Each structure stands twice: as C-alpha cells, then as structure tokens.
Amino acid sequence: MKMIPVLICALLSLTVAESDLDKLYPELEHSRTIYVTENGPQLSVAAEQMKVVSRRGGNATLPCKIRMDQSMTPSRKMRIKWTKMTSDYLKEVDVFVAMDYHKRSYGSFHGRVHLQSSSPMDASLVITEITLEDYGRYKCEVIDGLEDGTVVVSLDLEGVVFPYYPRLGRYNLNFYDAERACRDQDAVVASFDQLYDAWRGKLDWCNAGWLSDGSVQYPITNPREPCGGKNIAPGVRNYGLRDKDKNHYDVFCFTSHYKGRFYYLIHPSKLTYDEAVQACQKDGAQIAKVGQMYAAWKLLGFDRCDAGWLADGSVRYPISNPRRRCSPTEAAVRFSGFPDKKHKLYGVYCFKGQH
Incomplete structure (x- = not known):
C-alpha cells in the first residue's frame, strides 16, 4: 500500500510525487508529517457480539478482535486498554491496560480481569467473579503507533428489578439514600435498560423511583388516571433528571x-x-x-x-x-x-x- 505524506497547514493533491514535494518545500524537511493511506485505516477492532449476558458470581468474556492490514505486524508497543463507561457517558473508569509484558488491572477489577489472548489478535477481556456493579458498557481500545481502533461491548446480567421504599414510607429517598437502600437489600440501583426490560416483562408500578443515571421514572403496563392518565399509551414514564440531594422518591433496585x-x-x-x-x-x-x-x-x-x-x-x-x-x-x-x-x-x- 502506497503511503503519501500530507504536509500540515497545506492542502496538497495526493497525486503529487514525494520527490516533487521535496523540491518545492526543502525547508520542511524536518517538519512533522501525517501519513494518509489511500485505502483507509490499517488497524481496526471488532466484536462478534455486542452484548454478553452473565450473572453475579459468574464469569464473562467481552469480545474484542484486532484486525490489521497484511503489511502490518503487531509491535511490542501495541497498547490494549479496557475502560467502563459511566451512565453520563462523559467519564470512563479504567479496567485493564496491557502493553507487551506489562499488564495492570484497576480498582474493583483488580485481580478479576485478564486478556483471553487466544491469539496475538485477541484483545478480549475475561471478567471473573462478576458483581452487580460490573453491569454496563465497556470500551476496548487498541493503539499501535498512529493507528488505533475502538469497539464497545455491553455486559448484561440475569436478574430482577424491584421497586423499593423503606419503613419511613414512600418518597423519602434522595439519590444517595436510594443507593444505600438498594445496597442494604443486596441490590444496586437499576439502570434504565434494566427497568425497560422489566416493563417489557409486565412490571407495572405507579410510584416514581430513582434510576442509576439520576433520572426518576416508573413503568406502566396498565394505563390509568393516577399513573399519568388512562388515555396515554403504556410505557416507562419519565420525570427526567432530578436533584440528587434535594429531591425525594422511591427507588428501583436490581439484583441477580x-x-x-x-x-x-x-x-x-x-x-x-x-x-x-x-x-x-x-x-x-x-x-x-x-x-x-x-x-x-x-x-x-x-x-x-x-x-x-x-x-x-x-x-x-x-x-x-x-x-x-x-x-x-x-x-x-x-x-x-x-x-x-x-x-x-x-x-x-x-x-x-x-x-
């Protein structure tokens, strides 16, 4: 594959020969050059399945396969990094990083994650002793020199969503109280996807509750006046994001x-x-x-x-x-x-x- 240098800050035709560029701009001999390939990126990553289902206490393998142009071979400096995406999608939590013989796991994942490494092109992540908090979306990123690729895989858990309020009564929990309440009941605050799946499974509950993204929602399969109106279609009613300190609701918990x-x-x-x-x-x-x-x-x-x-x-x-x-x-x-x-x-x- 022919690679042609494109000089920064100048728009040049890809048909110009390298020797002509040297003659035209001898003063840029030592300037930085970005290489643009005519046939797209030489490295990419892919997953044969975008969602993996497991259970608390079990194991899971999140797929991530590296694909390279035939002209490339993996370098010793190739970096494989797995991160967990948070509910606001702006922050990521480090899970695992590997480069050559150097490997490191982070936080609650320490000692529970490793690469499957069935081949030099296999960057799949194995998670053992899965916890309720492991549920979510994970990003696999592979970097080799100027080439990089990413793919996102979801880890789902078999389990059940249940509405909850404490002895104090309904609508007494701010978001942080809700987190503690679920944890005290061997559960975590449910995600929207988990509540949506429960609604599809016929969960009908008229009290609004916190979800893990800080929103407040409730699932209705039998529309009626006290629950948003009887002439509104069934669905998950959404109050939107609420103040995690000042607002008080029930909570939807998830356990496995x-x-x-x-x-x-x-x-x-x-x-x-x-x-x-x-x-x-x-x-x-x-x-x-x-x-x-x-x-x-x-x-x-x-x-x-x-x-x-x-x-x-x-x-x-x-x-x-x-x-x-x-x-x-x-x-x-x-x-x-x-x-x-x-x-x-x-x-x-x-x-x-x-x-």
Missing part, C-alpha cells in the same frame, strides 16, 4: 443470582422481629434481605404462602404459582407492609451465604 440458600424457617410459633432475627442466627443463618427474596422468587421459582419477616422490618412472601388466598391473579412478591416489630404474627425468611 446469589451464592447461598434462601429459605422459610420452620418454627413452632410466630415471631416478633427480634425473635425472627435470633431464630435465623440459631439456625446458622441471617435474616434474609428483600433482594434475596426477589432473586429466589424470580430466578429460582421460590413459592411460599407464609408471610415472614425480612431484614428491613418488612413482611413479604413470594408466590410463583398464583392460587386462591395466595396472590390469586399474578405471580408476585406480596408485601404486607412494615408492621409493629413487637407483634408475634409472622414467620421469618433466612439466608445462608456460601463463601
């Missing part, structure tokens, strides 16, 4: 598979909240969290018609098989509110983690 066992504790009597906590501890477990119940219900088909205490002081029960007296019309996690913790009216759901 867990390592451990979620179960209803068989006990001879009903329990107060404190007795429920102690009963799980005596069984070598902890009182279960809301996110663990949703994950067991949605991902494992857990079904139990007994109302039980959970860690946040709420009482719920998961129904996968609708039947009379147990959520007769739909599969759902039924919510009995936040009762007085001293009432001996309920059982308890426990969770034993695996380490």
Whole structure:
C-alpha cells in the first residue's frame, strides 16, 4: 500500500510525487508529517457480539478482535486498554491496560480481569467473579503507533428489578439514600435498560423511583388516571433528571443470582422481629434481605404462602404459582407492609451465604 505524506497547514493533491514535494518545500524537511493511506485505516477492532449476558458470581468474556492490514505486524508497543463507561457517558473508569509484558488491572477489577489472548489478535477481556456493579458498557481500545481502533461491548446480567421504599414510607429517598437502600437489600440501583426490560416483562408500578443515571421514572403496563392518565399509551414514564440531594422518591433496585440458600424457617410459633432475627442466627443463618427474596422468587421459582419477616422490618412472601388466598391473579412478591416489630404474627425468611 502506497503511503503519501500530507504536509500540515497545506492542502496538497495526493497525486503529487514525494520527490516533487521535496523540491518545492526543502525547508520542511524536518517538519512533522501525517501519513494518509489511500485505502483507509490499517488497524481496526471488532466484536462478534455486542452484548454478553452473565450473572453475579459468574464469569464473562467481552469480545474484542484486532484486525490489521497484511503489511502490518503487531509491535511490542501495541497498547490494549479496557475502560467502563459511566451512565453520563462523559467519564470512563479504567479496567485493564496491557502493553507487551506489562499488564495492570484497576480498582474493583483488580485481580478479576485478564486478556483471553487466544491469539496475538485477541484483545478480549475475561471478567471473573462478576458483581452487580460490573453491569454496563465497556470500551476496548487498541493503539499501535498512529493507528488505533475502538469497539464497545455491553455486559448484561440475569436478574430482577424491584421497586423499593423503606419503613419511613414512600418518597423519602434522595439519590444517595436510594443507593444505600438498594445496597442494604443486596441490590444496586437499576439502570434504565434494566427497568425497560422489566416493563417489557409486565412490571407495572405507579410510584416514581430513582434510576442509576439520576433520572426518576416508573413503568406502566396498565394505563390509568393516577399513573399519568388512562388515555396515554403504556410505557416507562419519565420525570427526567432530578436533584440528587434535594429531591425525594422511591427507588428501583436490581439484583441477580446469589451464592447461598434462601429459605422459610420452620418454627413452632410466630415471631416478633427480634425473635425472627435470633431464630435465623440459631439456625446458622441471617435474616434474609428483600433482594434475596426477589432473586429466589424470580430466578429460582421460590413459592411460599407464609408471610415472614425480612431484614428491613418488612413482611413479604413470594408466590410463583398464583392460587386462591395466595396472590390469586399474578405471580408476585406480596408485601404486607412494615408492621409493629413487637407483634408475634409472622414467620421469618433466612439466608445462608456460601463463601
């Protein structure tokens, strides 16, 4: 492939011979030259799939293959860099960088990421022990001299979105409170894409909640007057971006598979909240969290018609098989509110983690 120098600050025809340029501009002999190739870039990167689906605790390989012109060979200074794109798309978080024998992983990815390196042209990233926070979009960038290429791959997680508000009641969480509330329930604040997928799966919820990008939205499958109007098409209603400190709403949380066992504790009597906590501890477990119940219900088909205490002081029960007296019309996690913790009216759901 013929490469022709184009001088900076001068528009010259690509048909001018190099020797003619030397004669015309001898004083620019040592000036910087940019090489423009007649047939486009010599290096590019591509991914055979733009979305990879995994689960919490699992592994995933984000594809990134290097393509080079036959006239090029990879140099020892070729740099491969993976970054994670944030929800505002303006900031990127460093994940992994490799150049020759030098390799480095960053932050929460340290020790959990490496290149697949099935060939010199394979820049695919392997992520192990996936966390809920790993969900998102990743950019693979390859730089070799003046040549570079990028591709973006999404990592999706199998999981479930659930609306949440604490004992304080509805519309009591600013964005940072919402983040803590989800984290306390073994979850993270859901993204718009996760909420949209849940809406497509028939999630219908009339209370507005925070999403991970700082927007406030809610999913409606059955349009009605109190929820934006009954004459408006079904969809995800959007309040737009809100002040993360001053504005207060509920939150939509997202959780995925867990390592451990979620179960209803068989006990001879009903329990107060404190007795429920102690009963799980005596069984070598902890009182279960809301996110663990949703994950067991949605991902494992857990079904139990007994109302039980959970860690946040709420009482719920998961129904996968609708039947009379147990959520007769739909599969759902039924919510009995936040009762007085001293009432001996309920059982308890426990969770034993695996380490």
